[in-house]
Amino acid sequence: MKNDREFMFRIILRAPVAGVRFALPKGSGANHTLVQIQQAEGDDLVFDLSAKIKTGKDGQPDFAGPFVQGPVAERFIYINIGTSAGQLDSPWSRRLKVPLRGITWEMVNLLIENSGRILETVVPGTAKDGTPTCATVKPFDGWRVTN
Template identity: 55%
Template structure:
């Protein structure tokens, strides 16, 4: 099954490029590159679910945007130079796929007008671009497309 996701990067550091990492290792590209002087950035993507609900406690995720091992899957947002910008910032923001259960997958598969959405902080306490694993992570919620 394909899942539609919407990531809202809240108030990212002004003038810094952010983009979704598609692929992994040395074979990746950064897509949907954006920057703002104020306001939020929106990223839209699709991932697949796989796995066997009789064997797997939680769904497995796949597709070019998914990083990491089962039970630890995440999505990267590339920042600054990693997003193709000449910048003093060379970072990634890790957005966990945590909290997505088989029950949520069932809800989404029953209604194609639904998607998963999360909001994450774009700026760290010191004013620099937020990086590393999102903390605190408020999770994913089911919303209408």
């Protein structure tokens, strides 16, 4: 792609731990703000954001924008959890990394051809031990183009 194109992304956090707050950090390091702050109450949580997709030095899709974190070829989006999401009385201070890997030019072309489509992924909100999922999503089922 010659120019950066901005596209919509949706992260669905499946069955997050009730009573826990989740949020997207916009920006990085100390220069971030929390947006889309949501308290889990038994339903899935949905986070919508935009990011630019451009051609990386290796010819593969690369990503940029205020929600995108990490080095080239390892980009991801954080979801902050508990105290990291501003819930000061939470026993958890965690972040969940949602990788941006697996997004192909074929998927990007579908987005270009159909402006109403978005890239979507579903990630678990609760770990096997019953606490909020944290660290890099595993297993990660990847992204798909959807309406």
